[in-house]
Amino acid sequence: MRAKLLRFTPMALITLAIAAGPLFIDDRYLLKVLTFVAINVVIVTGMALLFGYAGQISMGHAAFYGIGAYASGYATTTLGLPWIVGLFAAIVFSAVGGVLLALPSLRLKGHYLAMATLGFGELMKIAFIEAQPITGGPDGLGGIPYPRIGSFEMAAPVGTYLLAWGIAGLVLLLVRNVVTQRPGRAMRALHGSELGAMACGIDIVGLKVRVFTVSAVLAGIAGSLYAHLVGFVSPSTFSLHLSVILIAMAVVGGSGSLAGPAIAATLLTLVPFADAIIPGLSRDALALIQDWEADVYGLIIILVMLFAPGGVSGFMRRRRAVARDAS
Amino acid sequence: MGGSELLQFVISGLKNGSIYALVSLGFTIVYASTGVINFAQGEFYMLGGMFSVWVFATFGLPLPLAALLGILLTAAVGVVFELLAIRPRKDGDQLALIIITVGGSLLLSSLARHFFGPDELALPAFTAGPSVRLFGAAIERQTLWIWGLTLVAVVLLNWVYNKTKLGRAMRACAIDRDAARLVGIDTRMVVTVSFALAAALGGLAGLSVAPLTQTAFDVGARVGVKGFAAAILGGLGNPIAAVAGGLMLGLIESMSIAYLSSTYKDAVSLGVLLLVLFVRPQGLFTRSRKEKV
Numbered sequence: 001m002r003a004k005l006l007r008f009t010p011m012a013l014i015t016l017a018i019a020a021g022p023l024f025i026d027d028r029y030l031l032k033v034l035t036f037v038a039i040n041v042v043i044v045t046g047m048a049l050l051f052g053y054a055g056q057i058s059m060g061h062a063a064f065y066g067i068g069a070y071a072s073g074y075a076t077t078t079l080g081l082p083w084i085v086g087l088f089a090a091i092v093f094s095a096v097g098g099v100l101l102a103l104p105s106l107r108l109k110g111h112y113l114a115m116a117t118l119g120f121g122e123l124m125k126i127a128f129i130e131a132q133p134i135t136g137g138p139d140g141l142g143g144i145p146y147p148r149i150g151s152f153e154m155a156a157p158v159g160t161y162l163l164a165w166g167i168a169g170l171v172l173l174l175v176r177n178v179v180t181q182r183p184g185r186a187m188r189a190l191h192g193s194e195l196g197a198m199a200c201g202i203d204i205v206g207l208k209v210r211v212f213t214v215s216a217v218l219a220g221i222a223g224s225l226y227a228h229l230v231g232f233v234s235p236s237t238f239s240l241h242l243s244v245i246l247i248a249m250a251v252v253g254g255s256g257s258l259a260g261p262a263i264a265a266t267l268l269t270l271v272p273f274a275d276a277i278i279p280g281l282s283r284d285a286l287a288l289i290q291d292w293e294a295d296v297y298g299l300i301i302i303l304v305m306l307f308a309p310g311g312v313s314g315f316m317r318r319r320r321a322v323a324r325d326a327s
Numbered sequence: 328m329g330g331s332e333l334l335q336f337v338i339s340g341l342k343n344g345s346i347y348a349l350v351s352l353g354f355t356i357v358y359a360s361t362g363v364i365n366f367a368q369g370e371f372y373m374l375g376g377m378f379s380v381w382v383f384a385t386f387g388l389p390l391p392l393a394a395l396l397g398i399l400l401t402a403a404v405g406v407v408f409e410l411l412a413i414r415p416r417k418d419g420d421q422l423a424l425i426i427i428t429v430g431g432s433l434l435l436s437s438l439a440r441h442f443f444g445p446d447e448l449a450l451p452a453f454t455a456g457p458s459v460r461l462f463g464a465a466i467e468r469q470t471l472w473i474w475g476l477t478l479v480a481v482v483l484l485n486w487v488y489n490k491t492k493l494g495r496a497m498r499a500c501a502i503d504r505d506a507a508r509l510v511g512i513d514t515r516m517v518v519t520v521s522f523a524l525a526a527a528l529g530g531l532a533g534l535s536v537a538p539l540t541q542t543a544f545d546v547g548a549r550v551g552v553k554g555f556a557a558a559i560l561g562g563l564g565n566p567i568a569a570v571a572g573g574l575m576l577g578l579i580e581s582m583s584i585a586y587l588s589s590t591y592k593d594a595v596s597l598g599v600l601l602l603v604l605f606v607r608p609q610g611l612f613t614r615s616r617k618e619k620v
Contacts, residue, residue: 104604105605108608111421112604112608114366119552123597123601240548244430244432244433247426291441294440298433301430305423305426
């Protein structure tokens with residue numbers, strides 16, 4: 001009982017702190033940045049499931065993020081449907097995209113999936129630009145309203161903050177339940193050895209398709225949140241660059257954990273918005289950070305894969321092991 | 328469409344196809360020695376063009392010398408990348424190596440932006456003068472250079488592969504790395520050399536096309552995807568098939584411009600990539616092999 005209490009106390013405290021955030025943060029900019037963090041936690045949780053548990057890599061998750069954003073944006077602006085329908089459309093379309101890509105490509109080995117997802121991502125980017133009647137073409141789609149249920153509007157920054165973190169919390173909880181149960185064990189077996197997992201009677205193709213689809217849906221949900229937070233979506237957002245940054249977050253987070261990637265997503269998302277958390281950061285310093293952001297991400301990916309393959313979660317595991325030995 | 332117009336599209340297709348063939352050879356060489364797709368291959372293409380322009384403009388060297396230095400500098404980057412980022416990961420875990428090359432691609436392109444600047448750059452044509460006429464179609468002189476240089480590169484590579492000790496070591500590595508090590512082949516050296524060769528070929532492609540299409544720090548990824556599409560079209564790991572795949576992809580793209588619209592040029596080659604991956608991942612010219620435990 002006490003052990004259980006001890007395990008859940010930090011979680012409860014973090015949840016409470018995040019939920020109470022708007023009470024003591026009155027900086028609108030910071031709240032918006034923290035909303036972006038929540039959105040990235042949602043999408044990276046899907047990446048963590050795919051990379052950290054199933055050992056697969058996607059270089060096209062920006063496309064699912066875009067599908068979610070455009071589906072939600074189109075439904076709520078051009079079609080004038082309520083927000084919840086937009087979110088539902090984002091889920092459906094990203095799921096369909098995920099299944100369509102996963103079914104043929106997951107028969108293939110790692111680098112083929114990576115290239116297939118990369119090709120799919122680039123193809124979707126062309127589609128976002130060319131499907132002008134739906135996406136608004138290169139100029140983008142604007143005027144997307146804040147999320148609203150009936151007459152209750154969740155406006156930025158507080159409403160969207162609470163909504164995004166609420167969804168992020170729910171997603172983390174659900175995915176945690178998945179990975180601690182039977183599918184999670186199957187995924188870890190898959191990560192260890194595909195042939196071994198197959199020999200244990202695990203339907204590896206079915207499992208991979210399901211994991212990939214779930215991660216695509218999470219990206220779609222994140223895309224919908226993004227569209228309603230910013231109010232405007234354009235094709236340049238959903239680039240290969242974004243997909244690689246998402247990989248960086250998952251890699252830095254480490255495999256076999258959800259907390260690690262969530263922490264990594266938080267830290268890496270805050271880098272280009274360093275001025276929100278470091279008061280008095282000069283404009284020049286911020287410009288310097290943003291200028292070298294991509295270089296640093298690239299370097300971090302390489303360094304983590306070479307010298308700290310466990311990432312943040314590996315570090316936390318080691319800390320916990322040390323604490324256990326000490327007590 | 329008239330015959331001469333069609334010929335014009337074929338010429339343009341074979342021009343782009345030669346570029347894809349060179350990039351695709353880079354993928355194939357690294358894949359043969361490591362079993363990994365090098366996602367940074369497109370950046371070598373970018374660096375070849377950028378280094379040549381930089382050497383040419385900064386030091387005022389004659390163009391052939393600038394081009395040669397461009398290739399050598401790109402090859403040097405390939406070697407440094409292998410030594411610093413690939414070799415230290417000794418277990419050769421494929422997922423890890425793929426991710427490292429993804430990071431390398433991001434790092435190389437953004438470093439290039441800092442070093443060469445964000446603007447588009449161009450190299451002058453290798454030989455000035457009007458286009459050559461052929462049955463009513465025009466062939467730019469630079470296109471002749473691209474074909475000639477591609478041919479020289481392929482012949483040289485073929486010679487290295489088939490006639491030299493190094494080539495024998497590389498072929499042995501491609502068949503079975505552990506067995507190659509057992510018979511005393513320095514497999515680590517082979518990996519380094521294959522990165523140098525892949526970078527040199529990518530660099531050659533980038534600098535020979537730089538006079539026709541401008542080059543910039545962010546051109547690598549797109550050409551990388553096309554080069555990979557070409558490699559997979561032919562069948563990974565086979566140099567001749569890689570060249571054939573490159574030329575085919577160039578022609579397919581060109582025909583899609585001729586009969587559809589230039590808007591869908593990139594979409595068509597991405598479609599070819601996905602189609603081949605889904606339907607025949609072992610490529611058109613290679614037989615499939617079952618995975619063994």
